[in-house]
Amino acid sequence: MVVSSDAPRPDDMPARTVLDEQDISRALTRITHEILERNRDADGVLLLGIPTRGVDLARRIAARMSEVEGRPITPGSLDVTMYRDDLRMRPARALEHTSIPEDVDGKTVVLVDDVLFSGRTIRAALDALGDLGRPKAVQLAVLVDRGHRELPIRADFVGKNLPTSLAEKVKVRLTEADGEPDSVTIVGGAS
Secondary structure, eight states: OOOOTTSOOGGGSOEEEEEOHHHHHHHHHHHHHHHHHHTSSSTTEEEEEOTTHHHHHHHHHHHHHHHHHTSOOOOEEOOOGGGOTTTTTSOOOOOOOOBOSSOOTTOEEEEEEEEESSSHHHHHHHHHHHHHOOOSEEEEEEEEEOOOOSSSOOOSEEEEEOOOOTTEEEEEEOHHHHSSOOEEEEEESOO
16 A cells, blocks of 8 residues: 555644634633532642643633632642553653642542543543542543543543544644643544
8 A cells, every 4th residue: 555645644734723712711711610619619629730731721720719719729730651551652751740739638639631532641640649649539620522532531620522533633722831822723634
C-alpha cells in the first residue's frame, strides 16, 4: 500500500472553533458554581489541576471560588506522568510539578483537566492521589468531555459535552500555557 505524502494530515486540516474566550469563561463560571453548590461551599474542597492546562483551569476556578466565598482558595497540581499506563508505548513527557497545598486526607478533591477522552489520565490521577492520602471523595471537573471512554470514568462537572469521531483531535488553547487567546477547536475528521 502506498501512502501519498500529499494527503492532508489531521494537524494540516482546518480547525473548527467550538468554544471561544467568552464561552470558556462562562463554562468555568458555571463549573465553579456547580462545585460550590454540590459541596455546599469551599470548606474541605481541594482543587488539583492535572498538568498542563488543567493547572491553569484549576487556578481560574479557584479565583472564581475566592470571589464567591470571600476568601483565598489555593489550588494545587498533580502530575500523573509516572502513573500512566502508556509509558511503554510512547516516550514519557517531562515531569511536571506536583504541588499539594494541604493534606488530602478527609478532603473532597476536585481533579481539574482540560479534555476527558479515554479516561486513562484520570485513572492515573486517582492512582497518584491514592499515594498522597485518603480523600473523603474525588470529583472531576473538565472543560470538554469528548466521549470515547475506555474506562468507567465520568466527569461530575463539564463545561461542554463535545461528541467527536476518533479521527478528530480536540485542541484546547489557554493564554497561560499557549500565549494565544483561549479557544477549543476540533481538527481533522470529515469537514
